[in-house]
Amino acid sequence: GWKRAGWQQRGRRDLPVTAVLPTDEALEAAQRLNAIAIALVFGGLAVGLGLKGEPEPCPACAQRGGEACIFCDATGRREAPIKVSKRDANDDSIMGLTRRSPMECTACKGAGMILCKTCRGTGFKG
Numbered sequence: 655g656w657k658r659a660g661w662q663q664r665g666r667r668d669l670p671v672t673a674v675l676p677t678d679e680a681l682e683a684a685q686r687l688n689a690i691a692i693a694l695v696f697g698g699l700a701v702g703l704g705l706k707g708e709p710e711p712c713p714a715c716a717q718r719g720g721e722a723c724i725f726c727d728a729t730g731r732r733e734a735p736i737k738v739s740k741r742d743a744n745d746d747s748i749m750g751l752t753r754r755s756p757m758e759c760t761a762c763k764g765a766g767m768i769l770c771k772t773c774r775g776t777g778f779k780g
Contacts, residue, residue, distance in 0.1 A: 709778040709779070709780075710778060710779040710780075711777065711778060711779070712770060712772050712773035712776070712777055712778055712779055713772070713779075714770055714771075714772035714773065715770035715772065715773060715777065717777040717778070718770070718777060719767070719769065719770055719773065719775040719776060719777045720767045720768050720769040720770045720775055721767065721768050721770075722766065722767055722768075723759060723761055723762035723765070723766055723767055723768050724768075725759055725760075725761040725762070726759035726761065726762060726766065728766040728767065729759070729766055730758065730759050730762060730764040730765055730766040731757050731758065731759060731764070732756075732757050732758065732759050732760075735756035735757050736756045736760065737756075738756065
């Protein structure tokens with residue numbers, strides 16, 4: 655019989671237990687194989703999740719991302735500046751807010767375009 659670590663057998667003398675361990679080269683080869691397998695699994699997942707095909711155009715805006723702002727004629731600027739009272743300006747400065755240009759269109763926030771609500775301005779679904 656073989657002696658197991660920590661066990662004694664009756665009637666026989668104790669023999670030293672020797673274990674057969676893999677060599678350093680075998681351990682390195684196994685580690686390389688594990689690293690390659692993990693890289694292949696995660697690479698395959700990334701490619702699989704990335705294959706969504708061509709993006710579909712937004713049916714609401716026909717890939718334009720929105721429509722020209724009718725309030726500023728797509729310029730992003732107003733004809734007359736917005737009047738800000740001293741009290742509002744003071745309240746904003748106390749709260750740490752900064753006002754936009756008084757000539758900026760408030761409807762499109764200076765972009766000159768009202769973004770599509772369906773695609774959020776991207777021009778594509780989802």
